[in-house]
Amino acid sequence: MTDAAVLSVVDVLVDLLEPTTLVRILLDALSKSALYVLIASGLSLIFGLMGVLNFAHGSLTMLGAYLGGAVMVALVSGSTSEPVQLLLFFVAIAATFAALTLLGGAVEMTLIRPIYDREPLFQILLTFGLVLVLDELARIAVELYGLQPRSDWQAALGTAPGFLSSRYTVAGVTTRGLYLFEVLIGALVVAAIWAFLTRTRYGLYIRSGSEDSEMTRALGIDVRRTFTVVFGLGSGLAGLAGVVLMWDPRFGASVPLSVETLLVAFVVVIIGGLGSFRGTVVAAGVVGLTDALMTWLFINHVDFAGLPEMVTFLVLVAVLIVRPQGLYGIAEVGGH
Amino acid sequence: MSGDPPALELDGVHSYYGESHVLRGVDLSVETGENVALVGRNGVGKTTTLRSILGLTPPREGTVRIDGEDVTGEPTHEIARRGVGWVPEERRMFKHLSVEENLRVATPPGSDVSKRVQEALDAFPALRDHVDREAGDLSGGQQQMVAIARVLVGDNDLLLVDEPSEGLAPLIVEEVVDALGTLAEDVTLLLVEQNFPMAMDLTDRFYLLDQGKVVETGDSNAASRDDETIRRYLSA
């Protein structure tokens, strides 16, 4: 029994150290990390600055997937050329980002602003109520449109240009063009957020406010107004992630996407640490790599389909036990 | 002169920390350009007084006036924009921002940011070598200088300075005192300080606080630790 276990661990290691295996896992990890950073970065900004754990974040991603899909399905026809398809994709991203930024800003001003002075519990509860409303509204709209809310929106998946659906060989490993494209988008978004946070006055306010909101106010900065902006931008980013997922056959636009991405976003933000965008990026890498490794292990060696997801949550629990402030957390953990 | 309203005036201010009644009717006033010390034992409400002026701990009763205008109940950032600068206890650096960013964040929008930052650095040349370091990595004395420089880059003419010498080595304290002394010539200063001689050295007048009330006021130059009243209220 024990001998067999030791033997199989050796087997797995030998298998794992195969160069093509490593490349395959790394590629998978890279594309997953890119998606995870897209999914989590908006939540990271909001949670970091305002301390509001926005449960509606996944719902906003889900809305983004449908909105982006709607733009694509409306504009792409059989005769649209591939470069134009790609261009329209960026139009869809811009439109969805704008729409959800406005929605997020409005939500902050009307619903969340009145309860900043209450315990954080109430902010969690309020955004939880939003999940119910937004998901049900999406279900209504989708059913009116004649779609099944629980299954992926195939028409939207079909608007991806051919060169993204094809497979390419990278270092001896075949992968979809789409996965490489996702890595590119992820890198661009991370760079854009990074530049916003470090190069603009607003970014500076967000970073100082995340560290010490009171001190920032005492320097004459209206932190509440930055809350509106950040909640809007964070919502916009959630929507942007949705547009990207709309093309990915592993996700696709569906109402359950809301919970699926919410849990991922929580895990990444908590592991990365409150108020640290760098932490979020690193945590997305850690979670992506864990996921890729466990997926490989499941396909080849362990007969347990829930392995990647379960290990991801175990990592969350382990990080909270060993290092509750997260990998790069800058705010104190503790009091309510 | 007599026509000008005081730079800062507190009238019967009551403030609470949670449920505990900390300020029980504080009255004080600081004329424009005047340097005033606020002294008293630990826990008598000195820091709360500063926080109440800034609206961080909004008074439940009484009024705070700045240049004659009632600011009670105004949001903190609006009070700050009236030219009130705060050098808080324990300095409150943005530890993960660079020194330069700590200064930039305090510059008013629309102002010449790099010019103001340079001016602040001119006042504290020792900080020049560290502009790109994260503020959390600096020594306590350097952090104190950043905290003071941070109120310099804003358009502040009323400074609320809380325990600037706390936790610093004596040599560093001297530097800080020098800096504050120079600064105090041009602005109105309300200084909270445990180090009594230092507080008296830097100011013209003092208020003695006990149990949330002003119990004594007088001329800083004439004040002495040996004075019966002062000793009674200062010794723990």
Next chain:
Amino acid sequence: MSEPTETSDAPAVTDRRGAYVRRVLADHAVHAAVVVAFALYPIVYTVLGQTPLGSEFEVFLPRVHAMVAVLYIGLFAMSFDFISGYTGYLSFGHALFYGSGAYLVVLTATDKVPLLGPDTPFMLLILVAGLVAVALALAVGAVSFRLSGVYFAMITLGFAEVAHVFIRNWDHVGSNPRDGASIGAAGDAFAVGVPGIDALQVGIGRLVGDEFGDVFGIGVEFGTAEVSYYAIGAVVLVCYLLMQRIIHSPFGRVMIAIRENEERARAVGYDVFRFKLAAFAISGFFAGVAGALFAGYRRTVAPGNTFDLFFTAEALLAAIVGGFGTLAGPLFGYLFNASVEGVLSTEPHGIARYLRDVLSESTLSAGAGGVTVADVINVLVDGRADLYLGIVFILFVLYVPRGILGTLRDRLGGHVADRLPERVRSRFRGRNE
């Protein structure tokens, strides 16, 4: 105390006894009223169903079958409130305890649990389910209570999600673990009562439980749902009274002290970690019992209605609507939610079906701009409980943060159970004078 004998002080003893009984009754007058109201509900429901407005009542009143769920999910919501509402620690993984209790019952009945045979008495199973949940709560709590606030919510959610993913993929449960496990209607009903004495226990379950004919001779028949309702109701009542006792004990006062100001509670000398852990274990126990009751009644479990985050959310919703930190509030909160869900249900007793039946064809097809009344019913009414509950929930968070019972308490100036009788009494006295 020896039995009072016929001596000179007999009147005094009776008097004292009478005073005691009166005090207990007065203390629990509201409790008693609520219990009576719940007990009468199936009868009232049947009677109202036979009136001319019967079909209207059936739309707006929850069926007895739904009321059974109100009892066990209400118990779950109360157990959630016990820890979250009284200590301030949001147990976002509470479904873990409910789920483990529920799965324990089904897996035992299908002979998949070591040491426990399929013929283990249900009353014992309930206890074991509670104790398993206690063990889980101690394990989870031991590491989680080093954190607080949002982080505590997240780590408990993390643990529950690990269990959720596990149970969804564990093939020991059944051939398709994602669909859960089921006992089916073949076996005996689970019995609530005194184990081993047939006369003192009744079988629960919609399909396999006991039923009684016209008990009171007033045309009210007690079917399986009604019998299960009373049996499960009795267990839930006992659980509620136990939790209520704990809340009102010195232990409960420490829990509240922790919620109000943990630092102070620690400074006063309480080992707050142990108190929180113990409270969590107690809360887990009752959540486990609730899960066992659910599985005993429904005889089938699935990951989605046990271990799911959204099942914890049911408790959260119920607690907010009913009143956080009021213990009984979440039961009423869930009663409200279940009523809304029942009215807006797509099933035959829902309002959508009712409207389609009652409204004339011309009304249904009337409308403007290509949208007919029937469309509106289909889109905005039929099965849309989540939408309206979400809105109600947000409104409660914004405007009634203390919930129904909490707000009542504020108005009355104390516990409803204490204050209402006083109010009523003073009213009466006022009128008499």
